[in-house]
Amino acid sequence: MTGSASDLAHRLGDHAEAVCREYLSNGHRSGNHWIVGDVRNTRGRSMHVRLKANAKGPAGKWVDEQSGEHGDLLDVIEASCDLTDFREVADEARRFLAMPRSRLQSQTLGAQRQPAAARGSPDAARRLFAMSQPIAGTLAQRYIAGRGILLSTRERALRFHPACYYRDLVTGETRTLPALIAAVTNLDGRITGLQRTWLDPAGNGKAHLVDPRRSLGHLLGNGIWLGLQPGTPVPVMAAGEGFETMASLRTVMPALPVAAATSANHLAGLIFPPGCTRLYIAADADAAGRHGIERLSRRAGEAGILALVLQPRLGDFNDDLRQLGPARLVAWLRGQLIPDDARLFLPSG
CATH class of the missing domain: 3.90.580 (DNA Primase; Chain A)
Incomplete structure (x- = not known):
């Protein structure tokens, strides 16, 4: 050694x-x-x-x-x-x-009892994340692979909880289901919240719930970051609403740092990392998504950052990845990126 x-x-x-x-x-x-x-x-x-x-x-x-x-x-x-x-x-x-x-x-x-964290607080998010496990070999890895998403094992934002509580907001009833846990962090890498995606125990995608995805904690300004090294300048990045949308872009551009803000309002308030000069924003078709893009673009311009919108061919970039395949998605993106960025982040050819 x-x-x-x-x-x-x-x-x-x-x-x-x-x-x-x-x-x-x-x-x-x-x-x-x-x-x-x-x-x-x-x-x-x-x-x-x-x-x-x-x-x-x-x-x-x-x-x-x-x-x-x-x-x-x-x-x-x-x-x-x-x-x-x-x-x-x-x-x-x-x-x-x-x-x-x-x-x-x-x-x-470990087993020493700690005071309960307030429901929905950053402390509650951090505790749930700590109670979860790496996704390798779990239902969560199977779920994201089924969406065509391939991420490096060094991505530490994702975890799996085999029995995460789900509360029906209408009846008040609770149950436990497996869940993909995605950490929402600030630019220092500290967990401020998280997003839970409850999964079908049989392995057939998301759980059959009215709202199988929920977030908690302090989300505004923060995001589910993939590829961010805290304290390191990020000259070029991409941002969007949904985790699967941004993870799809990360799948075909694994060297590009990306952030999923979890909603249009949170996207509009995303805090830019140090040294950022170009920001690619993944488009969303709905009105709220367009509003979030417009507000984020305006804030980027005021900060001296060039904002460019990436448009999917289908509903979103995960649809593109799954239905068109990685090669066609790469070809579609090549025409939307600045040539220098295309050469840096996209595979050759």
């Missing part, structure tokens, strides 16, 4: 339980060990992670009694996030270690 890797593994070991709660969320604590199915976060009991250093070895070391695999917490991050390059693993480890110490400590306290 290199010195850099050894140092990262040691620092992760100082927060071994917090790491397990983040990346091995299907497990649980038992004495001085975190028990889970395997290093890929499968449910079960064959893998044991040492949480505190003792005579048997340092914190963070683990062994899978069934497969014979063993390793440290860097291996946990690599496998649970489905990463292949050490640089990506190290980046994710550093991102985790950069979290405020208060959050690391609160994760380590």
